[in-house]
Amino acid sequence: MTDTLHTVADTLGHSAEKAHGSDDSWIMHHIMDGNSLDFQPFGTVHLPTLHLFGYDLPVTKHVVFLFVVAILLIVVLRAVAKSYKKSLVPSGVTNATEIFIIFVRDEIAKSTIGKRYEKFLPYLLTAFFFILFSNFIGLIPFTATVTSNITVTAVLAITSFVMVQFGGMQKNGVFGYFKGLIPHGIPVILLPIIEVIEFIGLFTKPFALAIRLFANMTAGHVVIYALISLIFVMKTYGIAFLSVPMALFVYLLEILVALLQAYIFTMLTSLFIGMAVHQDH
């Protein structure tokens, strides 16, 4: 498997070098984290590294955009919360935000968790809006998509994992929760295998969440860059008439994916919480 991948990567790399005379690391430069903010052709801002508690904490590109997303979320949602004090009738930004809040509340939390879904609502809403804003901000030129970084998605998946275990243990008790993981009516001989499978299953769920979000948000950007790079690889402006519309199409697709991934992450987390809380189903 890895051999095949290396072969594909090498082939792609070599063909690119042959055609262009240089490597394609610029795509990775845009996708991956870095120590500078690029505003080409206007310039580059180099970011500092903090030294706290004996550790090096580099303020990277994605850290900056994490802060941007967080501040934007607080500002927008605070304004929305304040607008309700003026009037209970929504309008403008409140109206648009409210659609998502009600959707998360009714279609995701209420329908998958059921009773006492209110306790998990703040986490689900925060995760949904955090991913949604990250995905959309990543679509703006000169920005970075924090959700296309495996570290960020892994942390999000870990928070989801913590919420699922927390919900299950609070409802069923720590011992009852682990006992409830094993389905009823399993032959005694199979019990050791099922136990192991179910225990591993606890961790594969958030792992899949992290990989899904990361791969989806990375893939779209890579395809857009690859389509644009066709112009340089082919060394002709003519191909722009093909690659730019295609890149635009993928960009529009990315808008859909941005919404969809926020929904899927929240929906699956809610589903896992529901499964952990109501184990008898």
Place this chain on the structure above:
Amino acid sequence: MIFGYVLAFAARYSEGGEGGGGLLSVNPGLAFWTVLIFVLLLIILKKVAWKPILEALDEREAKIKESLELADKAKKEAAELIAENKQTLQKAEEEAKKILVEAQKIAQDNITKSHDEAKLQAQRIVKEAQAEIDSKKHEALSEIKNQIAELSVAVAEKVLRKSLSGQVQKEVIDEYINDIQKN
């Protein structure tokens, strides 16, 4: 195909590129920042946004429900009121009709009564008049008879004085008078 392309890139850059770490390697510094930001965001948003927003939504839903129920109730009440009004109106109309019929009857009665009375009175007047006429007629006749008798006596006296003696004259006159009275 797209996913394969991404994996190829991932494999190529997983050994480490610029900025420390490849596409699939986890960066502890970034993980720290992400945890910090996400947890802070969760706490702040819970207090600043989610609580007031969800409360406002609940409040609005309760208000809408209440208003709808109130509107339903008001509608029912209005329908009842209209029905009541209709009934009252109908009753009033019926009463008016009844009163009209009664009044007409009374008027008719009055007319008949006065008509009858008038007739009776007229008849009485006519009868009285006739009676008076009769009595006057009798009076007049008897007076005329008397005068005729007196005149005839006077005439006969004058005639008989010249032609008859006393005894014969008287017999003749009596006979004559009796004849007149019989008539």
